[in-house]
Amino acid sequence: MVVYDAIVKRQSQLTAQYYQLILEAPAVAEQARPGQFVHVKVNGLDDAALRRPFSIYNAADGMLAIVYKTVGRGTALLPLLRVGDVLSVIGPLGNGFPEVSADCVPLAIGGGYGVAPLSFLARKSGRRGTLLVGARTENDLLCLDDFEELGWDVMVTTQDGSQGAQGVVTDLLDGWLAKHKDVVPEVFACGPSGMLQAVGERALGAGIKAWLSLDRRMICGVGACLACVQQLRRPDGSEWTGRVCHDGPVFEAREVIW
Amino acid sequence: MVKQIDMSVNVGGIAMQNPVTVASGTFGYGMEYSQLIDIRHLGAVTVKGVRLQPWPGNKLPRHAEVPGGLVNAIGLQGPGVDRFITDYMPPLQEAGVPVIVNIWGTSEEEYAEVAARLDGVSGVAGVEINVSCPNVKEGGNAFGTDPLLVSSLVRAVRRSTKLPIIPKLAPNVPAIAVFARAAAEAGADALSLINTIPAMVIDVETRRPVLSNIVGGLSGPAIHPVAVKLVWEAAQAVRIPIIAMGGITGPQQALEFMIAGATAVAVGTANFIDPTTALRVIEGIANYCVRHGYSAAREISGTVIVEKSK
Numbered sequence: 001m002v003v004y005d006a007i008v009k010r011q012s013q014l015t016a017q018y019y020q021l022i023l024e025a026p027a028v029a030e031q032a033r034p035g036q037f038v039h040v041k042v043n044g045l046d047d048a049a050l051r052r053p054f055s056i057y058n059a060a061d062g063m064l065a066i067v068y069k070t071v072g073r074g075t076a077l078l079p080l081l082r083v084g085d086v087l088s089v090i091g092p093l094g095n096g097f098p099e100v101s102a103d104c105v106p107l108a109i110g111g112g113y114g115v116a117p118l119s120f121l122a123r124k125s126g127r128r129g130t131l132l133v134g135a136r137t138e139n140d141l142l143c144l145d146d147f148e149e150l151g152w153d154v155m156v157t158t159q160d161g162s163q164g165a166q167g168v169v170t171d172l173l174d175g176w177l178a179k180h181k182d183v184v185p186e187v188f189a190c191g192p193s194g195m196l197q198a199v200g201e202r203a204l205g206a207g208i209k210a211w212l213s214l215d216r217r218m219i220c221g222v223g224a225c226l227a228c229v230q231q232l233r234r235p236d237g238s239e240w241t242g243r244v245c246h247d248g249p250v251f252e253a254r255e256v257i258w
Numbered sequence: 259m260v261k262q263i264d265m266s267v268n269v270g271g272i273a274m275q276n277p278v279t280v281a282s283g284t285f286g287y288g289m290e291y292s293q294l295i296d297i298r299h300l301g302a303v304t305v306k307g308v309r310l311q312p313w314p315g316n317k318l319p320r321h322a323e324v325p326g327g328l329v330n331a332i333g334l335q336g337p338g339v340d341r342f343i344t345d346y347m348p349p350l351q352e353a354g355v356p357v358i359v360n361i362w363g364t365s366e367e368e369y370a371e372v373a374a375r376l377d378g379v380s381g382v383a384g385v386e387i388n389v390s391c392p393n394v395k396e397g398g399n400a401f402g403t404d405p406l407l408v409s410s411l412v413r414a415v416r417r418s419t420k421l422p423i424i425p426k427l428a429p430n431v432p433a434i435a436v437f438a439r440a441a442a443e444a445g446a447d448a449l450s451l452i453n454t455i456p457a458m459v460i461d462v463e464t465r466r467p468v469l470s471n472i473v474g475g476l477s478g479p480a481i482h483p484v485a486v487k488l489v490w491e492a493a494q495a496v497r498i499p500i501i502a503m504g505g506i507t508g509p510q511q512a513l514e515f516m517i518a519g520a521t522a523v524a525v526g527t528a529n530f531i532d533p534t535t536a537l538r539v540i541e542g543i544a545n546y547c548v549r550h551g552y553s554a555a556r557e558i559s560g561t562v563i564v565e566k567s568k
Contacts, residue, residue: 001294002293003294003532046326046479047326047531048479048531051531090294217321219321220286222290224530225286225530226286226306227320227332241335
């Protein structure tokens with residue numbers, strides 16, 4: 001974990017509201033693992049503006065990539081970054097996903113731009129698996145080529161039916177689980193809370209492990225401020241209050257008390 | 259060759275190597291930031307508030323970003339004083355940095371008991387008495403907005419510990435001098451001010467308060483001029499040292515506080531945005547001393563020039 005002045009190397013628009021930002025940040029990139037995040041100070045906001053957390057999409061050769069959606073006054077300014085601009089990042093932060101168990105098939109489940117850290121996981125795992133992805137519309141589908149290039153199966157659903165079957169990603173998960181009773185999957189999921197909770201419930205029902213990357217509004221990103229707490233359960237049943245930024249953002253489905 | 263500036267200050271019996279600490283609640287228990295900055299360079303580490311028992315804090319959302327600041331209602335989540343001492347103090351003891359422990363409770367007896375348990379704990383240099391947290395229903399601000407209650411509470415804590423005690427005053431009072439004097443006369447060794455300013459944010463689409471606690475406390479650059487005024491007034495009212503806080507983002511705001519009369523300063527919300535702020539402030543104060551011919555940082559305190567109008 002370092003505070004680092006990253007240099008903007010490239011920025012590209014993926015679809016209407018989504019961008020990929022590539023930063024030169026060797027001190028961060030070298031340590032980064034899938035599921036970890038960086039805390040970014042957005043240029044052009046006032047002194048008091050908080051940093052914004054972004055999942056790491058890729059990290060290699062001193063470069064760090066994130067995928068973001070323009071959703072608020074912070075992300076609205078990020079597309080204005082130009083090559084050579086300096087951007088302060090703190091990272092890598094959080095615990096990240098564990099390695100895929102040798103005796104399990106990786107099953108990645110993404111909602112919207114939640115696929116970004118899953119792409120990093122697929123690339124780093126060296127394994128072939130399946131991606132189940134749900135999005136509002138076809139314009140919210142991102143990074144699918146990454147998985148196909150790695151030889152992963154990709155199944156898509158959209159809420160409006162503009163690509164793939166109309167539905168939500170748990171429909172795909174139900175179908176997949178019914179069809180693959182012969183293998184033991186290990187789930188790696190990232191997306192909105194409702195999706196994660198639904199995925200977690202199915203994993204518990206099916207007796208499989210599911211690693212859920214939680215999304216919470218954060219202040220400090222390092223576990224100091226207690227703004228992003230989450231009620232959790234230990235294996236012995238006792239409860240504790242964790243910090244999504246520091247103790248997560250990835251938790252196993254059995255840990256999370258919704 | 260730049261001559262060496264004496265940066266040390268003494269805050270009511272707490273010897274600090276420089277006048278810069280961090281504000282309670284913005285720096286966890288110190289170690290959270292230890293990978294990002296060398297906390298041994300701080301004048302002191304002021305940790306998050308602890309009471310007698312573990313406390314869960316408020317439900318989420320606990321914060322809202324606003325122009326110029328941050329409104330929070332964390333609600334003083336914490337491990338309780340005993341677990342604080344056993345689990346959180348050891349790495350701070352190893353770092354060797356003076357620790358100021360912010361304490362709170364829902365009764366005078368609780369405050370006094372927490373302070374008593376901290377007495378004699380290695381590394382604990384002082385107790386900051388939170389009489390002004392806006393985010394818990396009992397305790398906190400309920401004490402801080404009545405000078406008689408502040409006085410009585412400070413007396414109770416005074417009797418329970420030999421540690422330096424530092425009441426942290428509420429900003430939302432009609433005359434800060436009254437509270438500063440009440441605390442000083444009750445035996446305070448120093449004062450901290452200001453705490454966050456009570457605040458509220460509404461989501462206009464849902465017409466609901468953003469914070470689960472409905473109201474919270476405003477911190478950040480927006481409150482800095484308010485804090486300077488209160489520090490200036492308090493400094494004229496009492497002779498005990500003041501630790502000033504509220505919206506420091508760099509040396510400029512810290513120097514304003516010292517010139518207004520503060521002996522030391524605390525960096526708060528800025529830690530979240532730039533964790534190196536406190537270190538930049540230390541360097542900036544030293545540079546200011548060089549530029550203005552001071553040989554010691556404490557010479558800056560109370561040097562404000564207010565021309566009397568004729």
